[in-house]
Amino acid sequence: MTNNTSIAPIITVDMQVACDNEQLPTLEQLQLWADTALKPYNKNFELTIRLVESAESQQLNHQYRDKDKPTNVLSFPFEVPDGIELDLLGDLIVCADVVEFEAKDQNKELFAHWAHMIIHGCLHLLGYDHITQDEATEMETIEIGLMAQLGYSDPYIAS
Structure with a gap:
């Protein structure tokens, strides 16, 4: 008998x-959003989420993106060398000050915005981007669906 689970x-x-x-979000919240x-x-x-x-x-934004200002989330995908099997996805650097400011400025619930930033960053680690309109539409559609699964509203609709 085989086990199909x-x-x-x-x-x-x-x-x-x-x-x-x-x-700040708890490890349990970060885990839920990453999951x-x-x-x-x-x-x-496996990923590291650093709150800064x-x-x-x-x-970091200046060093790696030539933008001399803080930003909400930076993603650093880990590039696994050929022939190596690792589950390491990469690192997310999330600026708590910017996330708090944006949530207040955009009239969003703080932890809903945190959830969005973690989901957004995870998608970047997976290779999604939003440089072109088609890429942005694809990424935003995924984010909206994932946020809805968590019970949060569309993060792209202004409150």
């Missing part, structure tokens, strides 16, 4: 906190 993928989140903000974004791909993944202040975000 599939084993759910394992998503491992390593949380690093490098800021003093009062309203929501990544489990549909039916693979094991504006200075670190600005330095």
Whole structure:
């Protein structure tokens, strides 16, 4: 007799906190949001999510993207060398100050915006982008669906 049940993928989140903000998501929240974004791909993944202040975000954004300002989320995909089997997906750097400012500025619930930033960053780690209109439409459609699964409204509709 064969067992036809599939084993759910394992998503491992390593949380690093490098800021003093009062309203940060918990590891459990980050895990839920990463699971929501990544489990549909039916693979094991490991990623680091680092929560930072504006200075670190600005330095990394300037160094890697030539943009001298902090940003909400930076994604650094891990490029696995040929012939090596690793589940390491990459790193997300999320600026708590920017996420808090954007949530308030856009009249969004703070943790809904955090969820969106984690989902958005995970999709970038998977290779999605929003440079062209077609890419943006594809990525936003996925994000809207994943946010709805979590019970959140469309993050692209202004409140």
